[in-house]
């Protein structure tokens with residue numbers, strides 16, 4: 005296969021072999037439609053669906069009827085944001101979000117804004133954290149939803165969800181948190197008490213692509229209108245035949261991720277600390293979100309006096325990293341997350357997101373560090389500004 009060292013686990017993960025194995029019987033042998041309730045093919049499929057949903061509900065401490073399966077977080081985000089707006093029956097909606105959200109949130113919000121709805125875009129500080137005073141001041145009696153992600157996909161920065169939830173609860177405004185990067189990386193023990201809506205995706209946690217789920221708190225059960233009209237599945241919210249192999253795989257992937265969470269976090273934190281320590285020997289480099297709680301597996305590093313596009317190009321045959329989210333990494337635009345954190349455009353371009361995962365080893369990272377150092381040195385050798393900077 006590819007010879008590159010894979011360090012882009014926040015973009016996607018491989019499907020765990022045990023997950024794949026759990027899915028296989030539901031393609032050919034147990035292929036029934038979980039909604040066919042007049043024969044054993046359907047009953048068996050329904051049993052498997054119920055078992056998978058029961059397992060997810062137990063593992064996360066949520067109710068079965070608080071789970072709505074989706075094709076992933078982009079769909080989940082569309083369901084929640086557009087649903088909140090549609091439920092207003094043509095009245096203007098007000099949503100508050102942050103400038104560092106995933107593009108799926110930003111683009112849906114821009115679309116809603118273009119259709120006349122009011123969106124408040126919160127700033128972040130140099131570490132990527134929202135200002136909770138700005139949030140509190142932005143909430144009015146007309147506010148319909150606050151949408152703030154838990155952990156950022158580009159920097160790993162974790163928002164102060166306790167404080168955000170306390171503000172939303174005191175103002176009686178529902179809170180939606182995109183927790184796509186949090187599942188399997190952070191404990192979600194009291195997460196579901198804080199939020200009203202959340203979205204998750206299978207392919208970030210060693211599950212299959214094309215499956216995810218939304219958490220919709222019981223009290224919000226009637227807040228959203230149907231998102232996909234059809235056969236009335238999923239309490240009418242999202243019609244369409246259940247993707248049973250993927251749902252079974254998702255359930256298995258969550259089991260494995262939670263079993264390994266503490267051990268894997270300790271291992272990855274040690275690896276990341278070592279990686280950052282060694283990268284910091286490169287003059288002038290900057291680790292984005294350095295002073296704040298971040299995911300154990302993610303680091304985002306900027307290299308001044310380096311051409312970002314050339315850097316990425318020179319590394320692409322050796323290590324798989326990105327300079328933004330996967331959707332952005334063609335590098336046509338600098339990362340909106342880093343720009344919101346105050347980086348100038350050239351520095352935002354000259355930044356790498358390095359995200360570690362289950363197959364990452366210390367040996368891989370040693371090689372990656374060597375490649376990055378060589379690439380940065382080479383870029384700087386040809387940079388007159390770097391020469392001038394050094395002679396200062």
Ligand code: PLP
Nearest residue numbers: 076077078106157182184185205
């Ligand atoms: N939200 C975050 C924070 C993500 O990292 C991603 C994936 O890149 C998404 C949403 C979109 O998820 P999906 O690929 O399941 O549509």
